[in-house]
Amino acid sequence: MSKQLQFKLVLLGESxxxxxxxxxxxxxxxxxxxxxxxxGAAFLTQTVTLDDGTVVKFEIWDTAGQERYKSLAPMYYRNxxxxxxxxxxxxxxSLEKARNWxxxxxxxxxxxxxxxxxxxxxxxxxxRQVSQEEAQKYAEEEGLMWAExxxxxxxxxxxxxxxxxxxxxTTAAPSSRAGAGGRTGxxxxxxxxxxxxxxxxxxxxxxxxx
Amino acid sequence: xxxGASSFCGKKALELAEHNVTVNAYAPGVIETPMxxxxxxxxxxxxxxxxxxxxxxxxxxNMLTDWDAxxxxxxxxxxxxxxxxxxxxxxxxxxVTGRDxxxxxxxxxxxxxRAKAQKLIHDDVMGHLSEMLEMQIGVLLERFSDLDSETGSxxxxxxxxxxxxxxxxxAQRDEFKGHRFGSAFVHSSITNRDGYVSPQIVRALSMPxxxxxxxxxxxxxxxxxxxxxxxPELLPDDILNIISEILDGSNGTxxxxxxxxxxxxxxxxxxxxxxxxxxxxxxxEDAVKDLFRIPPKLFAGLEEEPEAAPLCPFDDSAPDExxxxxxxxxxxxxxxxxxxxxxxxxPDIPEIRLEDDVGSSMPEFQEKNGKVPKLQxxxxxGAHPLHASALTRxxxxxxxxxxxxxxxxxxxxxxxxxxxxxxxxxxxDLAHVEADTFWVFEAVVSEFAELEDDQGSTKWMRALSQxxxxxxxxxxxxxxxxxxxxxxxxxxxxxLAPILTHTLPxxxxxxxxxxxxxxxxxxxxxxxxxxxxxxVCTSMLILARRPIxxxxxxGRFPQGLWNEDNLNSPVSPAFGTQLDNAFVEGMALLQDxxxxxxxxxxxxxxIASELAQRRIMQVQPAKPTTPSVGLGSRIRDTxxxxxxxxxxxxESSDEEESTAEEESSDxxxxxxxxxxxxxxxxTSRLAGQSxxxxxxxxxxxxxxxxxxxxxxxxYHPCLRCRICLPLRLR
Numbered sequence: 001m002s003k004q005l006q007f008k009l010v011l012l013g014e015s016x017x018x019x020x021x022x023x024x025x026x027x028x029x030x031x032x033x034x035x036x037x038x039x040g041a042a043f044l045t046q047t048v049t050l051d052d053g054t055v056v057k058f059e060i061w062d063t064a065g066q067e068r069y070k071s072l073a074p075m076y077y078r079n080x081x082x083x084x085x086x087x088x089x090x091x092x093x094s095l096e097k098a099r100n101w102x103x104x105x106x107x108x109x110x111x112x113x114x115x116x117x118x119x120x121x122x123x124x125x126x127x128r129q130v131s132q133e134e135a136q137k138y139a140e141e142e143g144l145m146w147a148e149x150x151x152x153x154x155x156x157x158x159x160x161x162x163x164x165x166x167x168x169x170t171t172a173a174p175s176s177r178a179g180a181g182g183r184t185g186x187x188x189x190x191x192x193x194x195x196x197x198x199x200x201x202x203x204x205x206x207x208x209x210x
Numbered sequence: 211x212x213x214g215a216s217s218f219c220g221k222k223a224l225e226l227a228e229h230n231v232t233v234n235a236y237a238p239g240v241i242e243t244p245m246x247x248x249x250x251x252x253x254x255x256x257x258x259x260x261x262x263x264x265x266x267x268x269x270x271x272n273m274l275t276d277w278d279a280x281x282x283x284x285x286x287x288x289x290x291x292x293x294x295x296x297x298x299x300x301x302x303x304x305x306v307t308g309r310d311x312x313x314x315x316x317x318x319x320x321x322x323x324r325a326k327a328q329k330l331i332h333d334d335v336m337g338h339l340s341e342m343l344e345m346q347i348g349v350l351l352e353r354f355s356d357l358d359s360e361t362g363s364x365x366x367x368x369x370x371x372x373x374x375x376x377x378x379x380x381a382q383r384d385e386f387k388g389h390r391f392g393s394a395f396v397h398s399s400i401t402n403r404d405g406y407v408s409p410q411i412v413r414a415l416s417m418p419x420x421x422x423x424x425x426x427x428x429x430x431x432x433x434x435x436x437x438x439x440x441x442p443e444l445l446p447d448d449i450l451n452i453i454s455e456i457l458d459g460s461n462g463t464x465x466x467x468x469x470x471x472x473x474x475x476x477x478x479x480x481x482x483x484x485x486x487x488x489x490x491x492x493x494x495e496d497a498v499k500d501l502f503r504i505p506p507k508l509f510a511g512l513e514e515e516p517e518a519a520p521l522c523p524f525d526d527s528a529p530d531e532x533x534x535x536x537x538x539x540x541x542x543x544x545x546x547x548x549x550x551x552x553x554x555x556x557p558d559i560p561e562i563r564l565e566d567d568v569g570s571s572m573p574e575f576q577e578k579n580g581k582v583p584k585l586q587x588x589x590x591x592g593a594h595p596l597h598a599s600a601l602t603r604x605x606x607x608x609x610x611x612x613x614x615x616x617x618x619x620x621x622x623x624x625x626x627x628x629x630x631x632x633x634x635x636x637x638x639d640l641a642h643v644e645a646d647t648f649w650v651f652e653a654v655v656s657e658f659a660e661l662e663d664d665q666g667s668t669k670w671m672r673a674l675s676q677x678x679x680x681x682x683x684x685x686x687x688x689x690x691x692x693x694x695x696x697x698x699x700x701x702x703x704x705x706l707a708p709i710l711t712h713t714l715p716x717x718x719x720x721x722x723x724x725x726x727x728x729x730x731x732x733x734x735x736x737x738x739x740x741x742x743x744x745x746v747c748t749s750m751l752i753l754a755r756r757p758i759x760x761x762x763x764x765g766r767f768p769q770g771l772w773n774e775d776n777l778n779s780p781v782s783p784a785f786g787t788q789l790d791n792a793f794v795e796g797m798a799l800l801q802d803x804x805x806x807x808x809x810x811x812x813x814x815x816x817i818a819s820e821l822a823q824r825r826i827m828q829v830q831p832a833k834p835t836t837p838s839v840g841l842g843s844r845i846r847d848t849x850x851x852x853x854x855x856x857x858x859x860x861e862s863s864d865e866e867e868s869t870a871e872e873e874s875s876d877x878x879x880x881x882x883x884x885x886x887x888x889x890x891x892x893t894s895r896l897a898g899q900s901x902x903x904x905x906x907x908x909x910x911x912x913x914x915x916x917x918x919x920x921x922x923x924x925y926h927p928c929l930r931c932r933i934c935l936p937l938r939l940r
Contacts, residue, residue, distance in 0.1 A: 006790070016503070037503035037618060039712055040703035043797040059794065066618045071664045072699055103441070 002053035007168055009058045009161075010077045012105075013086035014097040015065035018120040021151035022086060023062045026161055031152050038064040041076055048158075048165045056165040077105060082114040082164050089119045089148065092129040095138075102142060114167050116145040118160055123150040283354060290347040293340045300333050312436040315429060320442075327429055331420055339414045343380055346373035346408070375406035380415065449473055460614065491547050494540065497609035498602050501621040508625045510716050511633055512593040521641035524600070540606055541599050600644045601628060604651060615655070617662045619708040624651050626711060626719055657732050657739050661707050670706055670740060672697045677748045681821055685755050692761060692792040694800065696751065701800040705747050713803050718811035722746050725815045742822055749817035753808040757799055762792025 087098040139146035149156035314323035433440035524537040660666035675697035679686040696702040729738035
């Protein structure tokens with residue numbers, strides 16, 4: 001029987017860079033030019049099947065990018081196994097924000113968290129302000145995964161999520177949170193205030209290769 | 211004549227004869243000074259040596275001095291050599307400085323590190339420059355014969371001209387000025403008037419000082435080279451925030467000068483990211499950005515063009531004496547801002563001004579474009595441009611009046627108010643609908659302001675959790691076990707913060723608002739309206755009891771959680787535990803709350819009002835056991851209750867209240883009896899004291915031996931059914 005794994009993924013990034021659109025494309029393969037802004041955070045799930053038959057289920061927290069909601073973010077990234085930090089290739093300021101998020105993740109999140117830097121809106125390459133080289137260089141320096149995506153055309157979207165799924169520890173027991181006791185009490189795990197539980201969020205069998 | 215070099219300069223000499231005069235005017239006597247300065251070459255500074263070169267190169271034509279080819283050659287060689295030496299020395303020095311900078315950063319002495327880095331950057335540039343100059347000197351030496359009037363060809367090669375011009379140009383850029391204005395060529399080169407100077411050298415010499423971000427990156431790089439990871443303590447954004455906080459005069463405190471100075475010492479801002487918007491533009495963009503990102507359903511009823519209202523000063527048909535010509539200037543400006551960076555930017559961006567005399571700038575714009583551009587090219591969620599324009603104005607004025615109040619939910623609250631007033635206002639008042647909306651909006655926003663800060667929203671989410679625990683402990687326990695406690699912001703934040711506008715359909719929102727707004731005004735220690743909003747949310751959870759209790763149990767509701775099949779894809783039982791699935795399903799259920807499946811908005815409001823009454827009824831008998839309530843407040847409470855039972859309290863007749871009533875389309879659906887203000891004060895205090903409420907409740911239940919849901923003497927048979935049905939099912 002193929003392995004089935006479940007991971008928590010959090011999306012971070014400046015407002016209006018296309019986090020919700022990216023998730024919508026990944027989860028429902030849809031795109032809408034008019035996107036209402038997220039309030040607080042939205043929750044969705046999607047599964048990815050890897051080449052070896054492993055099924056990875058992502059529980060996705062799509063956080064709101066506006067400054068107002070910044071204080072809510074720690075609750076969502078604290079127990080996350082992976083984070084996708086999104087910037088808009090046509091807004092160089094959004095990469096700066098992404099850097100801030102990555103710094104915060106490196107400081108505050110689980111040390112084994114897998115971080116992917118994602119330059120969205122690659123269909124608008126004509127108005128590009130962030131060069132591929134710049135972002136890639138930064139990602140290499142910080143040991144992040146990096147890709148450019150377009151939620152509008154769907155380019156690169158499933159690829160980046162699949163790449164994350166491949167990078168996640170695959171030796172964890174099937175059908176469980178990576179790591180024993182990942183969620184014995186759902187309430188505690190979700191509240192994000194239980195500091196003791198942070199340690200076992202990810203299996204220690206395979207160290208993260210960030 | 212006949213010599214290349216002299217003809218080259220001779221041509222210049224003709225036209226530049228008058229320039230010599232000019233040069234003389236700037237530096238009288240300079241020309242007469244003997245130009246060859248043998249002493250110059252032994253100068254220590256790297257670029258000082260080449261000062262003498264331009265003089266020697268050019269002066270021969272003017273016959274001010276003798277052309278001594280051998281001497282010039284020697285000077286060139288010496289100069290090149292010295293440039294090399296100086297560069298080597300600087301390189302060695304740079305290593306030491308780099309280590310110094312790292313140490314300083316480690317010690318936290320960023321100011322001095324920055325100063326040192328500035329010098330280091332300058333040295334880097336100079337080092338690069340001296341390399342280029344050395345190369346140019348090489349060119350000159352190689353083609354020295356070109357310079358020699360005896361042996362040179364008719365015209366010196368462009369390479370030689372460039373080399374000579376570059377050296378002259380670089381030399382005058384150095385700190386040492388004077389005694390070198392020997393010729394027109396020098397003059398031309400100094401100003402690079404004829405463009406002979408090598409562009410690389412021009413660029414190197416006109417390099418702007420490093421921006422803060424560049425400087426920070428540079429410091430981090432230097433530190434990294436020496437094995438220390440350094441990060442700037444304040445990023446430009448932080449600095450901006452701190453400075454605006456210090457300079458915010460609204461709280462009446464004087465500006466903290468020492469702190470301001472300290473923050474400013476972290477230097478200015480990075481302008482690398484294109485042209486920043488001007489502050490007014492930025493505030494406009496900021497104020498309205500949420501308007502175009504709210505759920506389109508809220509724009510229902512605003513798609514049609516509004517009726518012409520000649521009395522409205524914003525209307526096109528208004529008579530000239532009241533018409534505000536520049537009513538659409540915000541739209542045009544916004545359109546202009548949005549088209550920045552687009553392929554076809556608008557030709558003209560009108561200015562925003564708050565003064566009256568701006569009208570004159572508009573006609574021009576109108577003529578150019580035929581008509582004032584509206585917001586129709588922007589996504590307005592389907593609202594007619596004239597409505598969008600009115601909404602933009604309201605939001606912008608609100609943001610100018612309340613610069614600190616930046617809530618992303620403003621637009622979601624404004625639009626229902628605006629559309630209700632548009633639809634239900636007396637035809638005579640239609641002209642003033644925008645102004646009326648503005649004032650209602652201001653009142654509503656101030657009533658619910660507490661939801662906008664972090665502490666406030668946390669407090670009210672916790673209040674919702676406690677209210678649920680109090681109203682239906684079993685449901686609360688079930689939800690907590692599934693990770694769906696409303697104290698967590700997963701769905702409750704989205705319910706509360708935009709006052710249900712993102713959760714309920716518009717008609718339901720309006721009815722819920724009717725109920726909520728009928729409660730008294732906020733006082734320093736109570737928010738009856740917010741309290742009732744919590745009642746409504748609790749009631750929504752109670753009505754979703756059945757699906758919530760069934761979460762995570764596959765197979766029980768094959769058609770979907772709300773008994774509709776449009777919701778979540780079925781969860782495979784292979785994944786996770788039952789609680790995991792329950793959470794996933796529960797989030798889908800509560801993020802997509804179905805009013806219809808819950809029994810309609812009427813049921814929600816009825817149960818909410820029943821909960822509100824129970825809250826108040828419970829407080830009464832519990833009072834003697836509540837130590838926090840003093841005698842004074844008890845008397846006040848009793849008296850207040852007596853008054854409100856006979857006549858409406860004075861608070862309920864204020865402007866805000868009456869407006870809420872105006873909007874109300876179904877008055878019979880508002881709660882039968884609004885609680886007294888004092889009553890809910892105590893309730894909210896109780897709600898704030900966890901444990902206290904449940905203790906009182908237990909006592910109360912024991913005394914009456916009643917099911918907690920039936921203890922209320924005012925209960926209604928149909929309510930009993932609604933609440934008890936799921937209980938019995940269980």
